[in-house]
Amino acid sequence: MSLLSPQSADNSLEAKVVVLGSQGVGKTSLVLRHVSNTFTQSVSPTIGASFFTFSMTVTGYRIKLQLWDTAGQERFRSMAPMYYRRANAALIVYDITREKSFEEAQEWVRELESKVDSNLSLCVVGNKCDLSGEREVSREQGLEFAHQIGAMFTETSAAQNSGVKEAFLKVAQGVISLHQHHQLKSDRSFSHGNSYTAHTVSRTFNAVQPSPPTDDTIHIHNTANTDTNSSKCCS
Template identity: 50%
Template structure:
C-alpha cells in the first residue's frame, strides 16, 4: 500500500480549543478539564483515501505567549497548518494573523492552510461571522472550517481535507518537500519509495492514535490531557 506522511502544526491563542479539537478527533473523547499545553504535544493518525494511506503527524502547540518563541522549531518542515480561533473571542481571530506571518517567514515549501473557527456550540455568543472568517482564509490561500470540539462537529472534515489535499500532490516534485512517500508490504513494513500516484475516489478512515508530550524538546510521560 502506498503511504504518504505529512506534518501538521496546530496554532492559535491559549484557550481556543486546539488540544480539545485534536483529542476529540484522534482520541474520540472530550474533557472539559484539559490543561494548557506546555511546549507542544505530538499525535499521529492515519486516514485511508482509496488505495493511499495518509499518515499525519500532528503537532499541537502551546498558545501561551511565553512559549511563542519555541514554536518555530515545531512548525519547521510542516506540510499543513491549522490556525484555530474561538468564534466568540475576536482577539483570538486577530492573533492568527501573526501566526500566518510567522509561517510565511519560516516555511519555504507549499503549505496547506486551514483556518478553523471553534466553539460553534456557543453560536449565540458569536463575534466573528462565517463570512468574515471565510474572506480572511481565502485571502491567505486557505480553506475555512467551523467546528465544535464539545459536540464533535466538523472536525473530521478538517483532517480529511488535509489528507485529501496531500494525497492529490500527484506530479509534485517531492524532492522539494518534506513529504515522505513509500510502499509498504503485507506486514506494514516499508518496501520501497516512489512518486505519489493518488486518486480521491472513496473514503475510509482508520484513525489510530498515539500521544507524546514535548516541552523544551524533552520527552515527557505521555498524558492524554496534555
Template identity: 50%
Template sequence: MYSSLLEAKVVILGSQGVGKTSLVVRYVQKTFSANCTSTIGASFMTKKLVVDNCKVRLQIWDTAGQERFRSMAPMYYRGANAAILVYDITSEESFRDMSSWVEELRKNMTEDLIIHVVGNKLDLASSKRAIPVSRTEEYVSKTLGTEFSVHEVSAKDDNGIEELFLQITRKLVERKQEIERIKRINAENAITLQQLEDERLQQAQTTNNSSVCCGI
C-alpha cells in the same frame, strides 16, 4: 494493497484557550474534556487513515498558545506539510491574534504550506458568537488568498472535525500523487532520450562498419 504510503506533519496554531488540544484529542481519540490543561511547548499525536487508496500517517502537533512559548515555535513548525490556524468564534481577541500567527507562519514555513483557518466552539454560536464566518472568509481572502479554506467546528460536539482533517489529508495525498506523476514522466522521458541516444550511436557504429567493409 495500497498504492502508496504518505507520512505528513500537521501543526495546530492559535492563541491560548481556543481549543487546539480539544480539537486534536477529539479527532485522534474521539473524546472531549472541558478541562484540558494548557499545552507547554508542544505535544503531538498520531493518526492513521486511508484516503484515495493511500495509506496515511499524520503526525499532528499541538503547539502552545502562550506568548512565553513563542520563541520555541519555529522548532515545532519545521518540516510541516500543513497548518491549522485556530481561533474561538466567541472571542474577538483570538480572532485579532490571527494576524500574528499568520506572520509567524510566513516567517517560518514554505510557500506551498497547506493552511486551513478554523473557528472552534461552534456549539456556542447561537448564544455567544462574536465573529461571523463571513468576516473570517473576508480576512482569509485578503490576507492569505482565496485558495485557503475556512471551517467552523465544535470539538465539544464533534462537529466538522472529521471533514476538516479529511480535506487536509486529501490535499496532501493529491500533492504526493502529482509529485509522483511528474517523477514518472521525467523518468520515462529520460529513458526515451537514452533510447534515442543508443539508437544514434548504434546507427553511427553500423555506418562506420559499412565504411570499413567497403574499403572507404
C-alpha cells in the same frame, strides 16, 4: 519513509501537521476529539507541544498524520518555529467567541509565511461554533480570511464533535493534492520538490523529516485509524 513520499506497495503518505492558535481556542480539544473521540471541559495548557499520530484512508491513500499540538501561551511563542518550520500542513485555529483570537490567528499565518520555506496545506478553523450565541467572528469573516491566504476553511465544535473530522480530512486532502500536483509537474523523486500551489502558502516545497521531540515536548503516540468520512459543520 520520507515525509510525503509514498510507499511503492500501498500508496502510503506521511505528513507533519502543526495545530496553531492562541491559548484557549481549543487546539488540544480538537486533536483529542479527533484521535480518541474524547472531550473534557477542563484541559491543562499545553507546555511546548504535544505529539500524536493518526492514520486515515483518503481517496486511495493511506496517510499518517503526525499532529503537533503547539502551546498558545505567549511565553512559549518563541518555541513555536522549532515545531512548525518543517511542517507539511497547518491548522490555524481561533475561537469564534473571541475576536482577539481571530486577529492572533492572522499573526500565526504571517509567522508561518516568514519562517516556513515550503508549501503548506492550510486550513483555517473557527472552533466553538456550539457557542453561536456568543459569536464575535462571523463565518463570512473566517471564509474571507481563508480566501485571502489560499487556505481551506471550516467551523468546528470539539464539544459537540461537529466538523472535527472534516477539518482533518481537508488537511489530508490538501497534502494529497500537493503530492499529486508535484507528480504531474516532475518525473523526479518527490523529495526534490517543485513550485506550485494547492490550498497552500505559495513557496518551494521541500519534503523533509520532522524534527524529533525535545525535552519540552510531551510525546504521545496514538494508533487511531479511520476511513474517509466527513462530519457535519456548524452552521
